[in-house]
Amino acid sequence: MARVCDLTGKRPRVGNNVSHANNKTKRRFNPNLQKKRFYIPEEDAWITLKVSTSALRTINKNGISAVLKKAVAQGYIMY
Template sequence: MARVCQITGKRPRVGNNVSHANNKTKRKFYPNLQKKRFYIEEEDRWVTLKVSASVLRTINKNGLSSVLKKAKAKGTLVI
């Protein structure tokens, strides 16, 4: 499975390693993804999502159902 957040769509970014001599080589910045099981009360089932740490904080703050609803409206939800 790709290193992509299933709620926000965050994916690896490309940048440079810069040495002391200012040599530049390509590298990737990966999102902080975690595999987490969530319980959806409306559907009475468990789902496993690969989400970024920032989304975990958002889910704790706003609730899973509202975060999923916003992601569906935005078009980034991948389940």
């Protein structure tokens, strides 16, 4: 299962663990993804999306229809 947000396209980032002795080892910063069901009243249907928590806040602010329309325009989702 890929760690990619369906609406924003957020992916894991790469960085370093830095110890007190300044030793650096590679690590990954994964996005905080949640599996969530959304109801779309225009289509009278439920869809399940894997979204980041920041995308959930955007959905709460703007509504699922507006966010889906923007994600389709940016090419993150085929809808």
